[in-house]
Amino acid sequence: MASQQQQQQQQQQQTMEVDPISKFKLLVPHLKESLVNLMRIAGQNLVHNAAIDNQLKSGDNPSQRVDKNLEEFYSTLDQIELNLRLAQECLTQHQESVRHAPLxxxxxxxxxxxxxxxxxxxxxxxxxxxxxxxxxxxxxxxxxxxxxxxxxxx
CATH class of the missing domain: 1.20.5 (Single alpha-helices involved in coiled-coils or other helix-helix interfaces)
Structure with missing residues (x-):
């Protein structure tokens, strides 16, 4: 019984690795976290630049970079887009298969x-x-x- 359960769990994990909708669902929280980090760092940079403009601080660079976080955000968005397109293509292929081979x-x-x-x-x-x-x-x-x-x- 234990070996059957392990096999079923492995099959479910393999299915989740292949399923683009599952990948999409896994990427959404990462996208939210990436957006929060991006907004936090952009806000910090805005405050820092305002302080420089008001001559309250010198022109030292902030420790965290917006471009790195923006790149991470866009990378996650690209992965989500690819998975959604793949899911759409799978659905289209399934519909065509059902239409041309009904059983x-x-x-x-x-x-x-x-x-x-x-x-x-x-x-x-x-x-x-x-x-x-x-x-x-x-x-x-x-x-x-x-x-x-x-x-x-x-």
């Missing part, structure tokens, strides 16, 4: 989903894949013929 194909690593009666047998999947490849070839050939016809008329 899911069983995955060998998940035997619990293969016997529920709602999956496509492998042989049927091969037939579907062959028909899709044939259709793609026909479309390609039609486009080539059309391009040749257009090129010949000029």
């Amino acid at each position: 899911p194909v069983p995955i060998m690593s998940k035997p619990e989903t293969s016997g529920d009666g709602q999956t496509m047998p492998y042989g049927q999947f091969l037939g579907l894949a062959r028909s899709q490849v044939t259709c793609a070839k026909e479309i390609h050939d039609a486009l080539v013929r059309c391009a040749d016809d257009l090129g010949g008329k000029r």
Whole structure:
């Protein structure tokens, strides 16, 4: 029992590492922390520069740099953007898969989903894949013929 629980936990961790939504959820608190640090340091620099302008302090540089924290903030934003785009692409791919192959194909690593009666047998999947490849070839050939016809008329 303990080994099964460990395996399930490892599978969940691997799924979370791959899942872009999980990564997004993990990055949001880091983004908030980065924004707080950026605003704190920017505020300190503003106060420091105001003191220099009012000739209350000399022109020594503050210890923390805004550009470093700004770079960290933008880096986290970029990671979040990439994960959201990846999640959107995964959703689009899933929707296209559902539209073109209405029954899911069983995955060998998940035997619990293969016997529920709602999956496509492998042989049927091969037939579907062959028909899709044939259709793609026909479309390609039609486009080539059309391009040749257009090129010949000029």
